Amino acid sequence: MHISVSDAKAHLTDLVKRAEAGEEVILTRHGQPAVRLVSARAAVTPEEKGRVIERIQAEVAAKKAAGLIPDGPSAARSQDFLYGEDGLPE
Numbered sequence: 001m002h003i004s005v006s007d008a009k010a011h012l013t014d015l016v017k018r019a020e021a022g023e024e025v026i027l028t029r030h031g032q033p034a035v036r037l038v039s040a041r042a043a044v045t046p047e048e049k050g051r052v053i054e055r056i057q058a059e060v061a062a063k064k065a066a067g068l069i070p071d072g073p074s075a076a077r078s079q080d081f082l083y084g085e086d087g088l089p090e
Contacts, residue, residue, distance in 0.1 A: 002026045005034065 001018065005027050008015055019025045019037040027035040063069045084090045 002028055002033070004028050 001023060003011070003015065003025070008027050015025050015037060020039045020041070022039065022043055025037040026033050027037065060069065082089060
């Protein structure tokens with residue numbers, strides 16, 4: 001995204017949010033690139049996201065094995081109370 005410095009003044013909050021989300025924001029002066037807004041935080045790679053998901057899954061599995069997380073109702077049968085014996089909505 002390219003935007004002039006003068007226009008950026010009115011939209012700075014939105015531009016910062018876009019840069020934080022990883023979008024490239026270039027501020028221009030007289031039509032020429034002058035400044036690039038980038039997030040101060042490093043972008044999270046897909047591999048890092050995968051490692052976090054795996055760690056969380058392992059923690060949940062360990063808690064289930066230790067009996068700290070009880071088994072809940074089956075999601076496949078969670079809406080049965082909405083239907084009668086004939087399978088039609090009540």
